Amino acid sequence: xxxxxxxxxxxxxxxxxxxxxxxxxxxxxxxxxxxxxxxxxxxxxxxxxxxxxxxxxxxxxxxxxxxxxxxxxxxxxxxxxxxxxxxxxxxxxxxxxxxxxxxxxxxxxxxxxxxxxxxxxxxxxxxxxxxxxxxxxxxxxxxxxxxxxxxxxxxxxxxxxxxxxxxxxxxxxxxxxxxxxxxxxxxxx
Numbered sequence: 001x002x003x004x005x006x007x008x009x010x011x012x013x014x015x016x017x018x019x020x021x022x023x024x025x026x027x028x029x030x031x032x033x034x035x036x037x038x039x040x041x042x043x044x045x046x047x048x049x050x051x052x053x054x055x056x057x058x059x060x061x062x063x064x065x066x067x068x069x070x071x072x073x074x075x076x077x078x079x080x081x082x083x084x085x086x087x088x089x090x091x092x093x094x095x096x097x098x099x100x101x102x103x104x105x106x107x108x109x110x111x112x113x114x115x116x117x118x119x120x121x122x123x124x125x126x127x128x129x130x131x132x133x134x135x136x137x138x139x140x141x142x143x144x145x146x147x148x149x150x151x152x153x154x155x156x157x158x159x160x161x162x163x164x165x166x167x168x169x170x171x172x173x174x175x176x177x178x179x180x181x182x183x184x185x186x187x188x189x
Contacts, residue, residue: 009183011041012083013057014153016065016146017072022048023065023143024056025150029157031164031181039154045143048073061188063153065145081188085125091185092160093122099163099173106172117166120159125152160184 011026026042033039046053054077062074063083096119107114128151164181167173 010060010080012061012063012153012186014063014065014146014150015057015074016143016149017048017069017074018142019069020048021142022046022050022053022073023146024053025143025146026056026060027150027153027157029153029160029184029186031161031183033157033161039157040150043143043147043150053077061186063149065149081186084187084189087187088185089122089124089156091187092156092163095185096122096163099167102173103170117170119166120162122159123152123155125149125156128152128155157184 009030011028011030014025014027016023023045024043025040028039028041042056044052044056053073057074057077057079059078059080061080061083063085064074068074100117100119103114103117107116126149128148160183161181167177168179168181
């Protein structure tokens with residue numbers, strides 16, 4: 001009997017802080033997500049003086065939609081860290097490159113021809129479309145920027161889950177990370 005288990009990673013929070021409100025989306029970046037379940041696991045748009053904001057963000061990794069506004073309510077909340085989105089995307093792309101290199105090296109040592117893993121494209125989470133929820137051309141809906149970035153993070157986490165699926169099904173790629181799928185490699189500051 002194995003005592004291995006998939007490490008749990010709390011959903012991250014994507015935050016769009018405006019002058020009078022804060023939009024928050026929780027995104028599950030762990031592996032795996034059960035079939036028919038969404039990585040987008042919660043959404044709130046609150047006045048920026050609401051005490052619930054601290055409860056929703058306390059101890060979580062935070063990704064801001066925009067630079068810090070003056071007098072940010074987030075500065076008074078104990079968080080796990082700020083997500084460096086560019087470095088996180090780079091970490092995913094680097095891991096794919098390293099795994100593909102290891103595949104090529106292993107393939108050169110075996111007699112049979114191996115099928116190269118179908119590595120996913122790694123999208124820039126900021127490139128997720130900002131779709132209108134109320135009508136054509138109306139993109140100012142509160143929370144829309146947070147939703148668009150949350151969708152982008154979801155797409156990145158889904159791409160990472162595909163990488164981990166490819167990695168864990170090939171014995172020569174399992175080590176040194178182990179045979180369990182890893183959560184999205186967040187880079188924080």
